[in-house]
Amino acid sequence: MTTTVTNSIPIARASAPSLAGNSGAQVVLSGVIKNFGAHRALDGIDLSIKPGELVALLGPSGCGKTTALRALSGLESIDGGSILIDGEDVAGVPTNKRDMGMVFQSYSLFPHLTVLENVEFGLRMRKVRVNERQPRAVEALEMVGLGRMASRYAHQLSGGQQQRVALARALVTRPRVLLLDEPLSALDAKVRVQLRDEIRRIQTDLGITTVFVTHDQEEALAVADRVAVMKDGAIEQIGTPEELYTTPSSAFVADFVGLSNRVPAVVDGGVVVVHGKKLPLLGELLADGNVTAYVRPEDIALERAGIPATVVASSFLGSLRRTQVRLADDSLLSIQHDVDTRPQPGDPVFLRLKGAAVSAVPRH
Amino acid sequence: MSSNQVRIGAEPGTLARTVILAIVGVVFAVPIVALIEFSFRSGLSGGYTLEHWISLFAPENARTYRDLFQSIGNSFILAVVTVAIVLVILLPTMILVHIQFPKLRRVLEFICIIPITVPAIVLVVGLAPVYSVVVKVFGGSIWTLAFAYGITVLPYAYRSIQANLDAIPVVTLSEAARSLGAGWVAVLWRVLLPNLRRGVLAASFITVAVVLGEFTIASLLNRRNLQTALLQVSQSDPWVAAILAVLALALAFVLLLIIGRLGSVGRNQSEK
Amino acid sequence: MTVANAPVPISGGVEVAPRRRPLPGLAKYLGLTPFAIYVLIFLAIPTTLAVVTGFFTEDGQFTFDNIAGLFAPNVLATFGSSFWISAVSAVIGAVVGALVCYAMLGTRSEGALRTIVDSVSSVLAQFGGVMLAFAFIATIGVQGLITVYLKNTFGVDIFSNGIWLYQVPGLLLPYIYFQVPLMVITFMPALEGLKPQWAEANATLGGTRFTYWTRIAAPVLAPSFFGSLLLLFANAFSSYATAAALISQGSQIVPLQIRSALVSETVLGRENMAGALALGMIVVMVIVMWGYSVLQSKTSRWQK
Numbered sequence: 001m002t003t004t005v006t007n008s009i010p011i012a013r014a015s016a017p018s019l020a021g022n023s024g025a026q027v028v029l030s031g032v033i034k035n036f037g038a039h040r041a042l043d044g045i046d047l048s049i050k051p052g053e054l055v056a057l058l059g060p061s062g063c064g065k066t067t068a069l070r071a072l073s074g075l076e077s078i079d080g081g082s083i084l085i086d087g088e089d090v091a092g093v094p095t096n097k098r099d100m101g102m103v104f105q106s107y108s109l110f111p112h113l114t115v116l117e118n119v120e121f122g123l124r125m126r127k128v129r130v131n132e133r134q135p136r137a138v139e140a141l142e143m144v145g146l147g148r149m150a151s152r153y154a155h156q157l158s159g160g161q162q163q164r165v166a167l168a169r170a171l172v173t174r175p176r177v178l179l180l181d182e183p184l185s186a187l188d189a190k191v192r193v194q195l196r197d198e199i200r201r202i203q204t205d206l207g208i209t210t211v212f213v214t215h216d217q218e219e220a221l222a223v224a225d226r227v228a229v230m231k232d233g234a235i236e237q238i239g240t241p242e243e244l245y246t247t248p249s250s251a252f253v254a255d256f257v258g259l260s261n262r263v264p265a266v267v268d269g270g271v272v273v274v275h276g277k278k279l280p281l282l283g284e285l286l287a288d289g290n291v292t293a294y295v296r297p298e299d300i301a302l303e304r305a306g307i308p309a310t311v312v313a314s315s316f317l318g319s320l321r322r323t324q325v326r327l328a329d330d331s332l333l334s335i336q337h338d339v340d341t342r343p344q345p346g347d348p349v350f351l352r353l354k355g356a357a358v359s360a361v362p363r364h
Numbered sequence: 365m366s367s368n369q370v371r372i373g374a375e376p377g378t379l380a381r382t383v384i385l386a387i388v389g390v391v392f393a394v395p396i397v398a399l400i401e402f403s404f405r406s407g408l409s410g411g412y413t414l415e416h417w418i419s420l421f422a423p424e425n426a427r428t429y430r431d432l433f434q435s436i437g438n439s440f441i442l443a444v445v446t447v448a449i450v451l452v453i454l455l456p457t458m459i460l461v462h463i464q465f466p467k468l469r470r471v472l473e474f475i476c477i478i479p480i481t482v483p484a485i486v487l488v489v490g491l492a493p494v495y496s497v498v499v500k501v502f503g504g505s506i507w508t509l510a511f512a513y514g515i516t517v518l519p520y521a522y523r524s525i526q527a528n529l530d531a532i533p534v535v536t537l538s539e540a541a542r543s544l545g546a547g548w549v550a551v552l553w554r555v556l557l558p559n560l561r562r563g564v565l566a567a568s569f570i571t572v573a574v575v576l577g578e579f580t581i582a583s584l585l586n587r588r589n590l591q592t593a594l595l596q597v598s599q600s601d602p603w604v605a606a607i608l609a610v611l612a613l614a615l616a617f618v619l620l621l622i623i624g625r626l627g628s629v630g631r632n633q634s635e636k
Numbered sequence: 637m638t639v640a641n642a643p644v645p646i647s648g649g650v651e652v653a654p655r656r657r658p659l660p661g662l663a664k665y666l667g668l669t670p671f672a673i674y675v676l677i678f679l680a681i682p683t684t685l686a687v688v689t690g691f692f693t694e695d696g697q698f699t700f701d702n703i704a705g706l707f708a709p710n711v712l713a714t715f716g717s718s719f720w721i722s723a724v725s726a727v728i729g730a731v732v733g734a735l736v737c738y739a740m741l742g743t744r745s746e747g748a749l750r751t752i753v754d755s756v757s758s759v760l761a762q763f764g765g766v767m768l769a770f771a772f773i774a775t776i777g778v779q780g781l782i783t784v785y786l787k788n789t790f791g792v793d794i795f796s797n798g799i800w801l802y803q804v805p806g807l808l809l810p811y812i813y814f815q816v817p818l819m820v821i822t823f824m825p826a827l828e829g830l831k832p833q834w835a836e837a838n839a840t841l842g843g844t845r846f847t848y849w850t851r852i853a854a855p856v857l858a859p860s861f862f863g864s865l866l867l868l869f870a871n872a873f874s875s876y877a878t879a880a881a882l883i884s885q886g887s888q889i890v891p892l893q894i895r896s897a898l899v900s901e902t903v904l905g906r907e908n909m910a911g912a913l914a915l916g917m918i919v920v921m922v923i924v925m926w927g928y929s930v931l932q933s934k935t936s937r938w939q940k
Contacts (some may be wrong), residue, residue, distance in 0.1 A: 074834055075368055095372060102840040112855045125842035155937060161828075169841070179840075252912040321697040373845025374835030375742035375854075384739035385753075386759050388732065388816070395771035395813065398781035402774040449674075457671035465668070475675055481921045482683050483874030485891040486914040489689070489898065490682030510697055524699065579765045579877035591766045595881055598770060606774060609767035613759065620758040625751075 024052035025086045025176035027072070033080030034233075036068055041067045043233035044081065051205040051343050054200070055238075056224035064233040065213045069179050071210060083175065096125075101170030101208075102179040105188045109154035115141065115165050116150040122173040127347040130272050135235070140168040140236035143202060143339040162189035167199065172207065178203065184219065196223050217257050221245065229253050247357070249283050251294060253361035260294035261333050264326055265360060272360050273306050275327075278355035291360040297322060297336035299356040302343070306350040309333070315333055325349060396613065403606040418604035424497060432604070435593030438506045442589060443575040445510035447568045450521045453514070455564065458522070459556060462529050463538060476522035479515055484580035487515070495585060506588070512581050517574050521567040528563025562626050569619045687918060689911030702912035711893070715916065717804050718873055719891040725811035726868035732812070733819025734861060746923050747829070750919045754824075757817035765877025768793045772882075775803060804888045810878050813867050822867055826860035826935060863931035870924045874917070890917055 029050040034042035038048040041064045049055050057065035070076035072083060074095035083090050092097055101122075109118050119140055125134035141147050144164040154162055163183055170178060180199070184192040200223045202208050214220050221241040222225045228238040228254075237249045255262075255305035267286045271294050272279045279293070302323070309325035312332065316339065323335050323343050333350065343349060371373040376384070406413035419425050460466050479487070491512055502508050511556065534556065541555045557564070579591035598605035690702045702738055705711060731733035743749050765769075775782050778799065786792045800806045802856070837850045876891040890913060897910035 070368075073840055075372070076840065077368070077371075095836075096842045096844060098840075099842075100840060102837070104833045104837065106833070107831045108837045108857075110834060110837070110852055112852075121838075121843070124840035125847060169837075173841070367836060369742055372835050372839040373740065373848050374830070374832065376739055381739045381743075388736055388739075390818070392756075392813070394782065395768075398775035399771040401781055418889045444663075453670050454672050457668060460667045468668075474729060475679075476678065476737070477925075478683075481920060481925045482679075482686075483876070483921070484893055485874060485876040486686050486917050486921075487679075487682050489894060489910045489914045490685030490687075491678075492898075493685055494682050509673075511678050516676070530840075547690075557719045573759075573762055575714055577762055577765060577767070579880070581882065583877075584895065591877065594766045594770075596768075598654075604893055605770055613763060617755065617759045618760060621751075622658045623758070 005330045017132070024207050026051050026054065026084075027177055027209055027211070029068070029072070030084070031073060031081035032068070032078050032083060034071060035079050040231050042078070045233075045235060045240070047228060047235065049209055049211065051209055053209040053225045054203055054212060054223060055228055056212045056214060056220035056227045058214055058256070059230035060215060060222040060228050063230040065215075065230050066181055067233075069181050069211055069213045072177070073100055073102050073179050091099045099173075099175050100177045100179055101164045101173065101175035103163065103181065103183045105157075105171050105182045106162075107170075109162055111154050115146065115157070117163055117179050119172055119283060121169060127171060137168075137172055137280065139363060140172040140234040141165070143171075144198070147192070158191075160195055160342045163187065164198070166180045167202070171208070175321055176209065178208050180210065180212045182213055182215070185214070185216070190218070199223065224274070227257075232241060235291065246280055248294075248359050250360050251283075251361035252360070253290075254282070254294040259297055259334065259336075261300075262296065262333070263293045263295050263333070264363065265291050265293040265358075269291045269358065272358055274353060274358065275351075277353045277355070278354065279355060282357045282359045286360060286362060290363045291316075293360045295333075295358050295360045296356065297334045299354045299358075300333065301352045301354055302335060302337055302341055303350050303352045306352040309349050309351055310345040311349055314343045314346055323349075326350070333348070383528055389610055392616075396610075399606050400615075401501075401608055402406070403603055403610060405603070417607055420604055420607055431588075432593050432597055432608075434589045436590050436608075438588060439576050439590035441507055441515060442510050443572045445507045446513040446517060446575050447571050449510060449514035450517065450571055455516070455525060455560075458525050458529065459534070459552070459560075462534055473522070473526075476518040479518050484516055484578070485513070488581050488584045491581065491585065491592075497575065503571050509582060509585070509587055509589075510575075513571075513578060516578065516581070517571045519572045520574060524570060525563040525566040526561070532559045540621075555577050564625055566623045569623045573616045573619050576616065683918075685906070686911055686914040689908050690913075690915045691911075692908055693838065694908055702908050703915070705909060706912050706916050711913075712885055714890055714893050718891075719809055721804055721811060721889065722869045722872035723871045725808055725815050726865055728812050728817050729815025729868050730823075730861065730865045733816045733864075734823055734827075736820050737824045739826065742829055742832075753820065757820040761814055764875060768810050768813060768878050769881035770785055772806075772813075773801070777810070780871075794818075802882055806882060807879055811872050811875070814878075815872060817882040818871055819864055819868060822864040823860060826857055826864075828857065859934040863928050863935065865930065866924050866928040870921055870928070873920060873924070876893045884927040 003304065027047075029045050029047040032042050032045040035038070043064075045064075045068055045084070047055070047068075057068060059065050064147055067076055071078050072091070074093065078091065085098070109115075109305050110121070113121070116134070116137055119137040120133050123136060128136070138147065138150065139152060144167055146161060146164050146168070149157065149161065149165075157165065167181070183199070184196055187195065196219055199212075212220070212223060221244070224241060226238055227244055229236045229244065231252055237244060237253045239247075244257045248257060254260055263274055265272050266287050267273075267281065267290075269288065270281060270285060272281050272291065274293050274295065306333060307327065309327050310325050312324040314321060314323040319339070321337055321341065321343075325333050325335060325343075327333065334352070370377050402478050403416055404412045404414065408449065419430065427536050458472065461472050495508070495512075498508050501620070535620065537555050537559070541551045576590055578589065579595070580588075581588040583592050585593075591607075594608055597608075666699070691698055692701070693699050740750060740753060772780075773781055776794065777783065778801075780797065783794060786794060795801075834852050834856075835848055838852055872889070876895070879889055881890055881893060883892060885892070885896075887896045893912050894913045894917075897913060
């Protein structure tokens, strides 16, 4: 992996005057349906995005998030419902007239053009004169920190640099909506984190309405104003990252967003009893009976007294520790705690549930 | 996905696709149809007959066509010997270079591409003196021509085998086998060759196809093979020539269809 | 690397005893000798002989006469004919072949259509020489299927100005017949290398079908297209069998001229003339193939 200057946090312009100006469009999807033969990829999607908002579409492979994005862009046709951009129905509008910027997962830079020519491409399609489009393109490149790479070619750039160019190329035409199709999935972990912060910063500066598709829940929570968790072609829950994390509306969301321990428990009179402790129940009411409860690692504490357990392994994660313990019934739990406590494998410990509400799903 | 590509203009629509392929298909079918039709013609009278086909294979005519069948036999002998040369000389060398002499890969590739730049018609100018020596050493049998054929098939055989070599992790497999105690013969026989089956078979089939179709060297070195015999017999009995041409074409088609199938089987197996 | 210390297998499967140290000096190249000897005797020596005989008379004296003979008007005309037929068949073959590749864009690479076209192309690219000549005689020969059909149905006599099938222009159709499949085989990978993201990016950036093909696909495909064109040229230029089967006598194109130099019994020293002609051919082929490899390397840089 090459580490060039431009892979660390680049010194980029705080904002690009020529790119601001569109305050972002309002995007409304109503009842959008898409079938691939017998398979229903989108099952009535309802989504309303405010101007300037960044909404992340999050979900596992096959949930329809990319299909939804491509339907927005026009690269995929829809079989039902409507898509409104600033009130205008774009169903009959072909992709090249929808005025949206799109960043693909990989391979999207034109290999025979220089970086600058790539960025200029959209302006050229809009018949912008060369003496106007070149400075605008340069400005867009500087906004992503690649001003010095203007005459390079795509194959001479790293993956992260290529995606920056793709971003500049998408934004230079001041589109009313920005669409990002898993833009970071093909990149190294460290580049991914840097670049997602970049994208968020630029998006906020420009105030452009953005839809960001990803399967990485940490990424979605980090960049988005709101996150829509999708499953089987429908939106399970949409809310701010905090809402999704602390009050998941279903077990799927609880499991998918953040880490959870799956703990056998019992519902008794509307509360969940986990290892003898009564915890409030999130989401819909469940009948009394056996359930699987989703307990967050940070909602369990290591104490001097409580549920006995033995340490199996402990991982140092920089700013926190995650320790795995085995209980008397041979089940495993993951606990997140501060770094000053350093459990060793084999140590006896005691656990206390802190009392946070949990999601649960019936268990047979 | 494909209809989307059609909408944005990257792929042809069904109409364009059908029109182009239909026109080209028909135009290219015509000569073959003409060849087949000709083989059923009965002289200049304009009727059709099965006579030519029957007479070619009738046992009582075996003597008339003896030279012809011998030439065909020559071609098959040549095909077998050439394949042997490919398997015994080229294949081990390619594996050796791949494992032991990676730096020589470019050199080997270059050597195997030379026969494209030095075509048969040029090579044969220099082959005549070489073959006068070869005849002294090995005798004048037809199979010695395979030495020259091995050179002409080098580009094709090399490409088939190399594609296979590149697709399997040869060095890793060899090292793994060696670390488990295998000697080099075992590595070659039990580990590498089974994985090279696809490329070896493809190389063999294409060698056969090329050898069966070879005319230049045989003709200018005054040897008799399928193609020279075809040309000769066409002057006296064009129908037989047409029939054999059709059969040779069919055989080549079957061979190359099998190669195509081998290629796709291999692709399905190497799911990454 | 452990492999470097392994014993060298000699072709034939005889295993050399394992050693601890690498074989000294040149001995480790032993395994390469069979191939080296084979290539030396049947490729290097014939090629050298072919090239060098042009510089000697039949008595063995060094001379430039044969080379000078290459510039005689009739020989130059022969080269000209060769260039003409190679260029024309290459261009037509390239254009038609590219169209066929375009028509196959988007079809499943394991699907029926693709495998059939691939197989047919492989076969027809090899279907040169004698059999092809027969097929064309059967098609547009004097009694050919199409000749007769045209005459009977439309009253058109394609040979009203003389029988051209057995001269250089008559070679054009058979040559195109194997050029198009070769183009399909050679050019299809390039078309498959066009990434769908480029067309999609073009669309999202406001481009049309036209801008995609003119600004993106064409420039990206250009090196490969012209490389394939050069390959087709080389293929036609070096082709002998088809012409030999259709034109039984004469030296209308360079390979045929070599033939007449080799088999001629009347004029002495013609074999050395064949050497000079061979040299001329090699020069042309080297230039063309060099251009091909240059364009190929440009292509592979973009096909990452």
